[in-house]
Amino acid sequence: MNSAIPSVALIGPGAIGTTIAAALHEVGRTPALCGRTPLEKLTLRVDGKDIDVPGPVLTDPQQSTRTYDLIFVATKATQVAAMAPWLAALSHEKTVVCALQNGVEQKAAFAPYLSGKELLPSVVWFPAQRESNELVWLRASPRLTVPDTAAAGVVLAALAGTRVAVDAAQDFTSVAWRKLLQNAVGGLMVLANRRAGMYARDDITALALAYLRECLAVARAEGARLSDDVPQEIVDGYHRAPPDLGSSILADRQAGRPLEWDCRNGVVQRRGRAHGIPTPISDVLLPLLAAGSDGPG
Ligand SMILES: NC(=O)c1ccc[n+]([C@@H]2O[C@H](COP(=O)([O-])OP(=O)(O)OC[C@H]3O[C@@H](n4cnc5c(N)ncnc54)[C@H](OP(=O)(O)O)[C@@H]3O)[C@@H](O)[C@H]2O)c1
Structure with missing residues (x-):
């Protein structure tokens, strides 16, 4: 594996999470999938074709046997506390945690669970619709904005060459x-x-x-x-x-x-x-x- 490409875990394989997982899988960088409902695979429907992402979706942080360079969190903002045990299980000292969530208070919401590490917030610009537990319909080209910080480089590297465009904004x-x-x-x-x-x-x-x-x-x-x-x-x-x-x-x-x-x-x-x-x-x-x-x- 190319060591310049960060290893990725995704927590919350719903509408946004499935989109990111499928974009990574398409280029051979399938992330570890961590969720609440056990699933054997995820499917993203985009431009009339289906992209299947192989699972399983793990549902217990104790099942995780390794740590990752980048963790995307795509649960709802109301689910952060319940999801938090995954963060400790999947993180090493330099792991970047990036929230794929709406709102402007993501850093404060994650602070109790990151032991002093700073969260990377993002703006998610695309609509994705959950048709069933495993099937998500992506309704526009996927695009994220992150603040222009050193941690943003890890997200840019992970998603480089995928269908997800990432901008790093100075005035986030x-x-x-x-x-x-x-x-x-x-x-x-x-x-x-x-x-x-x-x-x-x-x-x-x-x-x-x-x-x-x-x-x-x-x-x-x-x-x-x-x-x-x-x-x-x-x-x-x-x-x-x-x-x-x-x-x-x-x-x-x-x-x-x-x-x-x-x-x-x-x-x-x-x-x-x-x-x-x-x-x-x-x-x-x-x-x-x-x-x-x-x-x-
Ligand atoms: N959907 C959009 O078009 C869109 C666009 C822009 C921004 N956003 C924002 O993106 C964020 C994610 O939204 P979404 O629409 O993708 O939500 P979603 O479809 O409800 O997905 C949330 C995922 O998190 C999982 N989850 C819930 N609790 C968990 C836990 N304790 N541990 C691990 N996984 C857990 C859910 O599992 P279950 O399957 O068990 O529910 C589901 O897979 C939200 O902040 C939303 O506002 C969404």
């Missing part, structure tokens, strides 16, 4: 908040129980723009450099999207699973309060998202 804060705004307004899909087609309505467009302006004020207070045009650009993106394009938070709601409402929406209210910025729209949305996450009864 602005990129991460840009994506956070996109995710935050995607939360409206949960409350309407609709996919992207709902943004064609004038009243939803107006609500989305007002909410995005609220999020933008908080993002700027957090140091993101984003222009006044960003809310309109994000809404335009939803207008252009296929009407049946969902969101992982909508998929979770429809499956009755806990929602990532706190890292995608709650953060705007929390950080807004810290900066003394009023968040009247968040104040209405959040209790509804939180209650939906607790459901069904």
